[in-house]
Amino acid sequence: MPKVTSREEELSGRAKIREKLTKLFAEVDKGFTDQQQRADDTLDYWDAYNCVLGSRQFYNGNSKLFLPLVRDAIKARRTRFINQMFPPIGRYVDVVAQDADNINAIIALMEHYVDKVKLRTEVMPALLVNGDVEGQYTIYIDWAKAERHVVSRETKPVEIDGIPQPDFGEIEDITEETIPDEGPVVELISDADFLVLPVTVDSLDRALQRGGSVTVRRRWSKAEIHRMIEDGDFTEEAGETVLEAMSKKDGPGSANIPKKQAETAGIKTSESGKYCLGYETWTRLKVDGKMRLCRAYYGGDDVVLGCKVNPFWCDKIPVISAPVEKISGVFKGMSLVSPGVMDLQIWANDTANEMADQGHFSMLPIVMTDPERNPRYASMVLDLAAVWEADPKSTKFVQFPDATTQGLEKIAAARQGISRSLGVTSSMIPQQNPKAKQNQAMVAQEQQVDLLNTSDAVTVLEGGILTPLVQRFAEYDHQFRDDDITIRQFGEMGVHVTMEQIPPIQMNNRWQLRWFGVEAQRNAQQIQQQISFMNVLNGIPPEKLEGLQLHMAPLLMHAALNVFGPRLAGRILTDLKHQLGADPHNENRLLQQTFDVLTHPLDDDQKHIEVHMELPQSPQRDAHIQMHLRAVQMKAIANMPKGNPGVPGGAGPGVAGTPRPGGQVAPPRQGKGPPGLIRPDSMARAGAVGMPRKM
Numbered sequence: 001m002p003k004v005t006s007r008e009e010e011l012s013g014r015a016k017i018r019e020k021l022t023k024l025f026a027e028v029d030k031g032f033t034d035q036q037q038r039a040d041d042t043l044d045y046w047d048a049y050n051c052v053l054g055s056r057q058f059y060n061g062n063s064k065l066f067l068p069l070v071r072d073a074i075k076a077r078r079t080r081f082i083n084q085m086f087p088p089i090g091r092y093v094d095v096v097a098q099d100a101d102n103i104n105a106i107i108a109l110m111e112h113y114v115d116k117v118k119l120r121t122e123v124m125p126a127l128l129v130n131g132d133v134e135g136q137y138t139i140y141i142d143w144a145k146a147e148r149h150v151v152s153r154e155t156k157p158v159e160i161d162g163i164p165q166p167d168f169g170e171i172e173d174i175t176e177e178t179i180p181d182e183g184p185v186v187e188l189i190s191d192a193d194f195l196v197l198p199v200t201v202d203s204l205d206r207a208l209q210r211g212g213s214v215t216v217r218r219r220w221s222k223a224e225i226h227r228m229i230e231d232g233d234f235t236e237e238a239g240e241t242v243l244e245a246m247s248k249k250d251g252p253g254s255a256n257i258p259k260k261q262a263e264t265a266g267i268k269t270s271e272s273g274k275y276c277l278g279y280e281t282w283t284r285l286k287v288d289g290k291m292r293l294c295r296a297y298y299g300g301d302d303v304v305l306g307c308k309v310n311p312f313w314c315d316k317i318p319v320i321s322a323p324v325e326k327i328s329g330v331f332k333g334m335s336l337v338s339p340g341v342m343d344l345q346i347w348a349n350d351t352a353n354e355m356a357d358q359g360h361f362s363m364l365p366i367v368m369t370d371p372e373r374n375p376r377y378a379s380m381v382l383d384l385a386a387v388w389e390a391d392p393k394s395t396k397f398v399q400f401p402d403a404t405t406q407g408l409e410k411i412a413a414a415r416q417g418i419s420r421s422l423g424v425t426s427s428m429i430p431q432q433n434p435k436a437k438q439n440q441a442m443v444a445q446e447q448q449v450d451l452l453n454t455s456d457a458v459t460v461l462e463g464g465i466l467t468p469l470v471q472r473f474a475e476y477d478h479q480f481r482d483d484d485i486t487i488r489q490f491g492e493m494g495v496h497v498t499m500e501q502i503p504p505i506q507m508n509n510r511w512q513l514r515w516f517g518v519e520a521q522r523n524a525q526q527i528q529q530q531i532s533f534m535n536v537l538n539g540i541p542p543e544k545l546e547g548l549q550l551h552m553a554p555l556l557m558h559a560a561l562n563v564f565g566p567r568l569a570g571r572i573l574t575d576l577k578h579q580l581g582a583d584p585h586n587e588n589r590l591l592q593q594t595f596d597v598l599t600h601p602l603d604d605d606q607k608h609i610e611v612h613m614e615l616p617q618s619p620q621r622d623a624h625i626q627m628h629l630r631a632v633q634m635k636a637i638a639n640m641p642k643g644n645p646g647v648p649g650g651a652g653p654g655v656a657g658t659p660r661p662g663g664q665v666a667p668p669r670q671g672k673g674p675p676g677l678i679r680p681d682s683m684a685r686a687g688a689v690g691m692p693r694k695m
Contacts, residue, residue, distance in 0.1 A: 005287050005309055010235060011294065012307040017285055021307060025298045028215050028279055031195045038332075039192040045133045045337040048345050049074060056346055063356035067348045069415050070337055073422040077457075078128045084458045085466065085515075086120045093470050094514055106474070110513060113473045117186045126188055127465070131324045132422070134191035135335035137465050138321040140216065141472050143480045145182040151175070157616070166616045182480060184473050193217035194321065196331045204317060207331070208293065213283040214319055218297075220276045222246060234297060234305045242299045246274045278305065282317045293317070314475040322464025341421050348414035355407030362402040370394040423457070466515035474513055530559050584611035591620045599627040606632075 011017050047054045051066040086092060093110040117123060123139070131137040152175055158168040195215040201207040204214050220228070222243060229239040279298040284291050285307075293315055297305035312318065323333025337345075369377050374390035388395070419425070534555055542550075553573075560573050587597050588611065597620070599605075605628040612628075615621045 005292065007309045007311050008232065010232075010306060010308060011285070011287060012235060012238075012296070012304045017287070017307060018304060020285060021296050021298075021304050022302060024213060024281065024283060024296075025279060025302075025304075027197060028195060028213060028281060028298070031197050031199075031215070032217070035192075035195065042134050042192055042335065044342065045335050048337055048342060049129070049133050053349065056342075057349055057353075058346070059350040059353050061353055061357045062360070063353040065349065065352045065356055067345075067352050067411060067414075069348055069418045070341065070345050070422075073419055073424045074129060074132045074336075076424050077132060077422060078125055081128055081458050081461070082120070082125060085124065085461065092515065106513070109477065110470050110473055113184055113477070114470070116183045119186065119469075123186050123188070128461075130188060130190070132336045135324050135333040136191045136194070136321060137324065137461065138189040138191065138194050138319065139465065139469070140187040140189050141318045141320065141469065141476070142185045142187070143182065143476045144185045145180065145480070148179045148181050150177055150179050152177070180482065182482075184476055186469070189216055189319070189321075191332070194319075196321075199330055199332070201331050203331070204319065204321060208282070208284050208317070211284065213281050214317055215279050215281040216319065218278050218280050220278060222274075225276065228297075228305075232306075233308075238299065238303055238305045241303055242276050242305070246276060276300070282310075282319070312476070313479045314472070316472070316475075318472075320465055320468050320472070322460060324460065336422055338421070341418055344414045344417050344421075348411050351407050351410045351414070355403055358400075358403050358407075362400040364400065366398040366400060368396045368398055462515045467513070470513045470515060530555070534559065584608045587624070588612065588615055591615060591618070591624060594618075594620055596620060597624050599624070599631055601631070603628070603631070605629075605635075 005011075012021065044054060044056065048070045051068050051071060053064060053066055091107075091111075092114055093107050095106055114120070127137055127139065153172060154175055155170045155172050157164040157166040157170050159165065160168075193216060195213075195217075196204065196207050197212040197215075198207065198210065201210065201212065207214060225234065225239055225243055225246075228234045229236055276299055278300060281296050281298065283294060283296070285294045286292075287294070287309065293310040294307055295310060296307040299305045310317070321331075323331070324336060325333050327333055367380065369380065369390060371377055373394040374380070376389050380386075380388045380390060380395075534552070537550060537555075538552070540550075557573055582600055582603065584607065587608070590597050591612070592615065599608075609625055609628050612621055612625050
């Protein structure tokens with residue numbers, strides 16, 4: 001039988017693997033040196049975003065102004081893209097599955113992780129800025145575990161010989177329990193700390209298949225090194241070697257080590273103390289006759305800190321990266337703050353500083369006098385009620401020319417050029433041109449162009465970052481999550497989530513996750529078409545379907561999710577398979593723990609009320625019994641005889657009926673829609689599916 005290498009086995013001690021890693025890290029070190037110029041340019045681009053004057057400014061005067069043109073454009077793009085990827089309906093994740101069983105539980109779990117990692121408020125805004133400035137979106141996904149020691153105050157009935165006696169009252173008890181707190185962690189990686197070899201590949205998987213590597217530069221403190229030794233990521237011998245080197249003090253006369261990002265690996269010094277600048281490299285190595293994906297750590301000076309087989313069951317690297325704008329022949333993309341945009345920013349700054357200095361001079365008058373006719377010109381001092389002993393005919397005041405108007409025109413031209421290069425419209429920055437008045441048609445046209453440009457840009461994030469991210473959430477959850485932890489974190493929702501047990505083989509075969517936020521926002525204008533077409537389908541006679549069977553449930557659920565959102569749609573349209581009657585004794589245990597338990601339509605209400613009456617009186621118990629009593633009344637009303645149903649189109653005023661096929665809610669004939677509303681005849685050109693006309 002071939003040997004199966006454990007994921008916990010240390011491989012750096014094997015001679016062949018160690019020799020391979022030594023050569024690999026030399027190539028990685030050279031790779032970071034080769035992208036030195038890119039890293040230096042990125043620092044200049046960050047100065048443009050952070051409004052820091054650099055050495056590339058031509059004018060060096062008294063004023064030190066910086067116009068935030070690049071910063072405003074990037075912030076406008078960030079706000080627009082965030083709202084496009086995270087629509088107000090709150091649905092971000094969708095499941096493509098062979099069947100619809102339990103997909104709502106998977107969606108709820110993934111959206112919980114989206115909220116847990118603060119993807120909407122912290123990760124994606126910073127990632128969008130990083131991408132625009134550096135030209136590359138790069139994140140690192142890991143799983144973190146922690147423990148919280150929670151103290152709670154509980155009341156329980158008096159026990160005699162271990163038997164609860166509710167008649168004797170209740171006692172208060174303070175209990176302490178340890179609750180695991182775990183979940184995914186998303187880390188943003190700077191482009192200067194990220195290297196792909198070879199650089200001419202199209203994807204990270206392709207780089208690994210071609211014998212290359214993916215490296216993330218790390219900065220470890222002493223505490224982090226101790227932790228990684230305890231976790232087994234570093235070997236104890238190599239870790240102690242690095243710690244000993246970090247503990248040495250610099251001798252007298254030693255040169256300060258530069259702090260630039262493109263230096264070789266080794267021990268560095270920062271303001272907060274020393275740290276180890278090392279590499280975390282992912283590559284494919286031959287282990288026991290098989291090519292395996294491995295993770296190796298390097299600490300500089302030929303110190304291999306550790307190497308193991310990929311610890312993740314999905315056998316994928318935790319790095320997800322995509323260029324902002326794909327360039328043929330290379331993996332990394334170009335920064336949007338390209339040399340052209342950077343030159344416009346520099347020109348605008350020089351113009352503003354020249355204009356400011358010239359404005360100072362224009363505020364001061366120039367006095368011209370003849371020294372022969374006014375020999376006492378030295379006494380001509382500007383002051384209140386000053387007396388000048390001079391010939392007034394030989395003295396004249398001259399105003400220094402004011403170049404403010406010309407300077408503002410140049411700055412406006414630079415702003416327009418930067419906005420055009422970054423794809424920013426006036427609708428994204430409303431204060432950009434407040435004097436221009438636009439009619440409704442102009443506003444609608446600009447919003448449509450803005451929508452198309454934004455959809456094209458966020459599609460890169462959806463396919464390259466967000467969809468792989470939520471898929472990785474599911475794969476990590478399958479490996480690391482414990483059901484008991486899920487119940488405590490999710491509460492009532494966790495009861496349904498823990499019922500979902502997905503074998504590893506079904507990860508990519510039975511269902512697949514994808515990011516749905518962009519699609520939901522893009523389809524907002526198509527909801528009216530879906531409602532109309534649903535009425536058309538409902539009005540087609542069965543004999544004209546020619547063997548087809550109409551199922552309205554998927555269409556209704558899709559429309560409800562788009563209109564009301566996932567949290568409200570689940571209460572409007574409920575699946576009877578998830579409404580099976582619950583065990584009243586299980587509900588009693590939840591009620592004793594002060595949980596609010598809901599009733600189900602298929603419950604035996606009379607039996608439930610009898611079982612719940614056995615509990616001592618409490619607000620939760622009384623509220624739950626009242627729910628059962630209302631359910632009994634509603635079922636009695638539902639079983640009463642009903643009149644004849646309505647007919648399509650209605651039968652006149654006051655008569656119930658369904659909407660006419662193709663009809664939908666619309667304003668009066670003279671009513672006007674909001675600015676930017678897409679007319680039905682123009683929906684096809686906006687990317688929507690055209691509504692079939694009634695024959």
